[in-house]
Amino acid sequence: MRSIKSRSVGAYSIRSKTSYGSGLSEEDKVKIIKNCCRKVLEFLFSQVGVGGVVVSYTILGALAFQAIETEESTDHILNQEVELSRLRTVQELWNITSEFNILNSKQWQTNIQSLLMNRQNEMVGYIRSGYDQLTVEERWTFPAALMFTLSVITMIGYGNMVPRTNSGKIATIIYALLGIPVYILYFMNIGKVFANTFKWTYRQLHSCTRKKPEYTSMNDDEMEKEQDQVVVVPSTACIWFLLIYVLAGTIMFAEWEGWNYLDSIYFCVTSLLKIGLGDFVPGTNFYGEDQGEMNRAKLIVNFAYLLIGMAVIAMNYYLLKADIFI
Template sequence: MKTYVSCCCPSLIPSRETARFYLLFVLIALYMLAGAAMFSSLERGAELEAHRLWDTRLSDFSHEYNISCENLKSLLRHYEEARAAGIRSKPGRALWDIPGAFYFVGTVLSTIGFGVTAPSTGTGKVLLVFYGLLGCSATILFFNLFLERVITLLSSLIFRCRGRTARIGPGGRASEGNKNEEPKPSVYQVTLIFSVVALLVTCGAAALYSAMEGWTYTESLYFCFVAFSTVGFGDFVSGQREHHEHTWGYQVANCLLILLGVCCTYSLFNTISVIVKQWLNWVLRTIAWMCRSVAFCMGSN
């Protein structure tokens, strides 16, 4: 059956790589639809309630101080423009001094992009395009090299633990194929190690942020995942309070923790993606086996 189809319509049988690509695309689309349904059911009610509460407060404020809603909305639009330049209703640390700018470029190069700080000048926006293009590329290379160094370290540790166990061939000599061969950790071992390390870094960083930022521990864990995974919603941002401007130790620890967390999480995502790829290959093999079985049954009948 497969031979017949491949001879008549060879274009109908995609390669393994193409089939895996299509399968992954379908699964991601279904995963996104499921996520959209879940988060919509959870968050839509809160959004409607926030809109209702905001309209009520806006109307009450307008009547209490005898200000038209149009003028009040105009003031709020001006505030939104000023917010992009770093103006906040609550006092905060400077955004564009050297430490603040360093924190900004760190969020750019790590692709977090919290959105709290953004260039407001035309020159700054143009510069960011070229600066981010080179910087993000170099940072991704650094993350890949970090993963390679960790795998090399694990291989060395496994080699030392097992010792040199070369197979002895005829004449008492070690076989050529194994005398220089070093054991390498499996993708599951690497994933487990990165999972433990990422969990330890996240829990430790969450404890620090909970103490320094006044967040609950759950909020701190949420911030760590959003930051370390480079999602960067911007609803929680560390190191932006006014008193943090003078706590240099915390600023340094904050930058180092984010860098370490991003490295570990990026590496964890890479190893999980390898496992997902293996799972996709298994699904494709199962589908191919089922098709061959159906074709065999049809041919025997």
């Protein structure tokens, strides 16, 4: 009996060592990978993770569009055509002047006006083709590409920057089809986060201004629960917060861009409501030497302002809905 027991114990110990020493089985590894993927997806679709997904998606998209448009651009051909057209017009002006400036002034004026009209029509055609006196590297900077990706997924669509290559147009279609659902998910989740934060802040301020009873039989948890049920964020507070946010953007863009306050508030409202007419776009009016650096800084601030502002719009939607249907 002793020998049998010792053999069985020894066999058990040998099996256990070999099983643990050889590592996890294939099924265990698959389970671990599935759990990790599930946790990653849960975080990405959580209220905090969605914001990171949107920011990462826009950054990666900006890098991708910057690489595509700068690599396959044909702007140098268009710039050469514009320069050759200018030189040709100047030469024709000299020829007309040398021929008609003394002997036939009326014919000189007629030919000059005809030549200038043709030059004007040519420039209109070049501008419609995308000529803006900028190289593709100057146009597709990282902040500008970042604003372009944000305008695509948020459906603002300013129209001041557009892809001009076939690869860029195909990438825009794919990027919009994948990015718009991500933005809608962000809009819904971040609105709840901002709404809960605003409600908590409002209730804390309300409790500070409200006199507490000296004697009560309820504990702190019951009092807080009762307060949450009674205190509701009024619609006026939501509207005032939105107006303050729009006012801050109005002052900021008016000082930066040189716009009047009407144009600035017009830009803020049309952008936050995703109308995006494109007649006013930040980063086009500069004064001073450091125009390029100022351009990049303003576009990044505009990116943050719009991304947070749309979260404020979503917050007001949830708070006003709770106030109306309570």
